[in-house]
Amino acid sequence: MVFEEIRFLIFADYGFVIFHSGLILFNLLGWYWRATRVWHLWTISLTFASWIVLGxxxxxxxxxxxxxxxxxxxxxxxxxxxxxxxxxxxxxxxxLGLPGNWVDTMTLILAFCALVMSLKVNFFSAKKQT
Known part of the structure; x- marks a missing residue:
């Protein structure tokens, strides 16, 4: 491998860690802030679509x-x-090398909770702005 390719792969590796981790955190918490609620509904919906449809x-x-x-x-x-x-x-x-089934179960539970919260705050919020 040439030096530039190695540098690119290292950059891509860290880029994926940062972007993907950020997306995961946003998928878990983005429903909380009013300004990000619509974006959150899109990203969590796309995540589930990927898991299910592409799956x-x-x-x-x-x-x-x-x-x-x-x-x-x-x-x-x-x-x-x-x-x-x-x-x-x-x-x-x-x-830590946690059991894969446990991690997968927790991931699904937390993502589903985030989806439910996103649906709640986007469509069923008690305080609708007019």
Whole structure:
């Protein structure tokens, strides 16, 4: 590999970690702030659409960001990547290797809670602005 390609792969790796982690945090918390509620509804809906609709062809829970990041990591020589991006993040940040089924279950529960909250604040809020 030439030096520029290695630098690009390192940049892409960190870029994916930052962007994907930010999107995950936004998907969990973006419903809370009035200014981001509509954007949150879009991003959480697209996330579930990816997991379910794209999952028909690529496997349940498919995320293109994870797929692209895995391609970058494989080019960097990283192997043995988990199925779950959340498992990967937990292991990368803390060094903990939590059971994949537990991480997947918690991910789904928290994402579903965020979706419910987004629907609630966007469509069923007690204080509607006129």
């Amino acid at each position: 028909i062809w690529y496997g349940w829970g498919y995320c293109p960001l994870t797929d692209w990041h895995w391609q970058v990591l494989e080019e960097r020589g990283v192997s043995g990547l988990p199925n779950s991006y959340i498992s990967y993040l937990i292991q990368r940040v803390t060094g």
